[in-house]
Structures are given as structure tokens and as C-alpha cells.
């Protein structure tokens with residue numbers, strides 16, 4: 001994959017899918033801004049990248065804060081001169097096992113703020129820079145929960161369907177500007193976020209595994225491969241699409 005010297009920003013890159021994606025971009029010789037609300041975790045990812053001989057810099061960014069996202073893009077452009085790839089990965093799972101009639105309002109607002117408004121802010125600011133420079137690729141991390149119904153977690157479902165909708169609508173607007181916008185839709189993938197769901201009941205792990213034809217959870221680096229491919233020129237005629245990585249769960 002030709003990602004050499006591409007300038008990449010990844011949100012939520014202190015752990016899980018974001019950290020694996022940052023490491024894979026860096027392994028392909030991209031220059032990566034590793035952004036996370038938790039700067040200690042971002043620094044750990046940067047250290048792993050540098051130990052492996054790659055180039056990265058850390059940034060503390062809460063994607064729900066427009067000014068912080070603006071500072072993230074500005075810092076990246078100041079450091080590296082441009083922004084080739086924006087990976088909007090930061091996300092939270094919300095409270096599980098709450099039916100809609102009793103869904104907690106604070107949880108609703110928090111999940112929508114991070115998973116939906118955060119992606120909007122990041123796309124908006126990345127697009128301002130990419131339009132100016134005349135090229136770019138955005139990859140949003142949606143979810144299988146953005147394509148299919150999933151009970152007992154309406155805020156997460158709403159936010160991820162929104163990410164898919166924003167991906168398609170923005171792709172329509174920016175095709176002629178040489179900017180592609182796509183999304184990955186992971187199924188159940190090993191990470192802190194999945195662990196939270198598994199901890200919600202004793203039978204959760206068994207029940208989830210039963211739903212996956214391949215009989216196992218995904219691994220963060222498997223999702224990272226798809227994100228890097230969608231950001232690379234190998235997928236240059238693809239825009240506004242979702243790529244599902246779920247071991248067959250959606251079947």
C-alpha cells in the first residue's frame with residue numbers, strides 16, 4: 001500500500017482500532033498525528049510507533065469540542081504542511097442494556113456528542129483544509145450497528161446510522177473536489193469498548209460469538225487494514241461506501 005509520507009490524523013488513537021490503525025499507517029511510512037482525549041494513551045501509541053522506527057506526534061483532543069478539533073488540524077498542518085487522510089475513529093459505547101423507554105438522557109447526549117457531532121466537526125474541519133489543498137481522503141469508523149438494528153442501545157445505533165449517512169452525503173458533495181469519504185463498519189472487535197459490552201452479563205460473550213459465522217471476534221489490526229486501504233490510492237474510485245468487517249455477522 002502506498003502511504004509513504006501521507007499526513008494522517010486519527011482520533012481516538014490511544015487504544016483499540018485507532019491505535020492499531022495509527023501503527024499500521026506508520027508502518028507504511030505515513031506521518032501520523034495520534035489524537036485522543038486521553039493524552040497518556042496517545043503518547044503510548046506514539047512511543048510504540050517510534051520504537052518501531054515510525055514517525056508520529058501526539059495530540060490531546062476531545063472531538064466534542066470544535067475548538068480542540070480545529071487546533072488538532074492546525075497543529076498537524078503546521079507540523080507536516082498538509083492533511084492527506086483524516087480517520088474519524090473516536091467513539092464510545094454508551095450504557096448497554098437499556099430499552100428505549102428508559103434510555104438515560106445524559107447517556108444519549110454524550111454518545112451523540114462523541115460519535116455523531118464529533119465526526120461532523122472532524123469532517124468539517126478536515127474538509128476545509130482538504131478543499132484548500134485540492135485532495136484528501138476521509139475514513140469514518142461507523143459500525144455494523146450503523147447498518148443493522150441492534151436492540152437496547154438506541155444512542156449508539158442512532159449515532160452510527162448518522163455516521164453512515166454523513167459519509168454518503170458528504171461524499172456526494174466532494175467527489176469533484178478530489179476528496180473521497182468512506183466508512184468502515186466493524187462487527188464485534190476486540191477492544192476496551194467490546195470488553196465493556198462483554199462485562200454487562202455473564203452470557204454476553206457466548207451469545208455474541210453465536211451470532212458470528214466465523215466464530216470469533218475481529219481484531220483491531222484487521223479493521224486497520226481496511227481503513228488504510230480506503231485511505232490509499234488503491235481504492236481511488238471508491239467514495240461514499242461502507243465496508244463491513246464482521247466475520248459474516250450481517251449475513
Ligand SMILES: NC(=O)c1ccc[n+]([C@@H]2O[C@H](COP(=O)([O-])OP(=O)(O)OC[C@H]3O[C@@H](n4cnc5c(N)ncnc54)[C@H](O)[C@@H]3O)[C@@H](O)[C@H]2O)c1
Nearest residue numbers: 012014015016017037062063090091143188189191192193
Ligand atoms: N470494538 C468494537 O466491537 C467496535 C465495533 C464497531 C465499531 N466500533 C467503533 O470503533 C471505534 C473505536 O473503538 P474501539 O473499539 O477501538 O474502542 P476503544 O475504547 O478501545 O477506543 C476508543 C478511543 O476513543 C477515545 N475517546 C473517547 N471519547 C473521546 C473523545 N470525546 N474525544 C477523543 N477521543 C475519545 C478513547 O480514549 C479511546 O482511546 C469507535 O468509533 C467504535 O464505536 C467498535
